[in-house]
Amino acid sequence: MSITIQIPAALRPQADGQASLQLEGGTVREALGELKSRYPELGGRLFKSDNEVNRFINFYLNDEDIRFLDSLETKLKSGDELAIVPAIAGG
């Protein structure tokens, strides 16, 4: 499945300055794995360990937090948009 990943400004230096990029993956985990293999330094910041994502980063698939879906195992379809967004305080 070809999907679009949106990269936040803080991570763009580790992704050749790109704000978004296309890649392949059947699940969120696979897509992020592919991102990590292309840009290891960026990937290192997304994951705390192989199985645990950095708790200060949220992932939104087509505007929905993946924790309301199947988290990293959420299935992807062609044309999906996956946004990487830092957690932000407020109120």
Add this chain to the structure above:
Amino acid sequence: MKPLLSLQCKECDHEYPIEPRTVCDECFGPVEVIYDYGQLQDRFTRQLIESRPRNLWRYRELLPVDGEPRSGLQSGWTPLIPARRLAAELGVRELYLKDDSANYPTFSYKDRVVAVAVTKAIEFGFETVGCASTGNLAHSVAAHAAAAGLEAFVMVPHDLEEGKIVGTRVFGPRLVKIRGNYDDVNRLCAQIADKYPWALVNVNLRPFYTEGAKTHGFEIAEQLGWRLPRHTVVPVAGGTILPKIAKSYQELIRLGLVEDNKPVMHAAQAAGCNPIVKALEDEEDLFHPQKPKTVARSIAIGNPADGYYVMKAVRESGGWGASAEDAEILDAVGLLARTEGIFTEPAGGTTLAAAIKLIQSGRIPRDEPICVCITGNGLKTIEVMQETFTQAPVIEARIEAFTDLVESAREAQPARQPVTH
């Protein structure tokens, strides 16, 4: 010599200069202002603080500004009320209410964080300030920006209470309603901050903004005669204020301004949006985000960015959490109004309702000093209380009609008894 040193990541300790910054570049953790407490040890005294005007800037050495305050010169120093009638009602010995429903100029605790953020925005040279908000922050940013002569851009959930919309628009900001809940607004703002050169107070000014919340705690301590309550009950939304009150207490202890009584922090949330209380009750390390569904709109944040620090502050202090159903929240709003003459918004009702549960369950002993933090004003959300009343009587302008009414009411309801102390 300046006590203000740098920004430091709370997770990986990476240091940054004082600059607009959303998160740590290395690990995405939040960054926090670090002070040189050694320099303040003998300089920042009770005497110095007490000699200053009664506003939040009397604690300026522990706020992250370089020069003179530029905003919120009348903000803070809200009443700390010994709540005797409410204490009698709840069967506790010593109960205080820190009442930010009377904060200036927009009647919520947000005037504290915005005073600091707008001062910092001016120091950094920004001309536009903005925020993602559940209402109170929008209200405060719009007012402070107007007074400082800055442009304001405020983003709120599309279905926010009308009182908060009107109360914000009157100050002339660009107000944008975003389809979705606060967490959707928040996510969008993170992306806006990447794109526009604005000071979004709870995004790229967050490290400075959050420090303003400490003044709520400094004031509690000073108004109690330089001592700390044993228990402090605080509402949790994005998770800013609870850890910052805990920090304020620890700073005062460290600087020798109060005795260390091992202050305990307790978290209050609405049952319809309680990711942090649930994680505390379930003894989980991670909280699970929720889709908020509660009458307490101002604290309806299902994915609180500082939630981990709330859990940490509560656990390290030996505190606990409680959540309240909508009906309990509205009952508590009414109880506070009837016993102490304070009209708070549902967030304040949530905090009181949670405090009552913590007292009833024994988590808060009845004989220890308790402070309940009231962070917002009920006049902004009158619609939620309307349905809790029966119709008020309408009579002709004749004394007989009035007498009839009073006599029949007296039979139905005995007169209220004053509490004597």
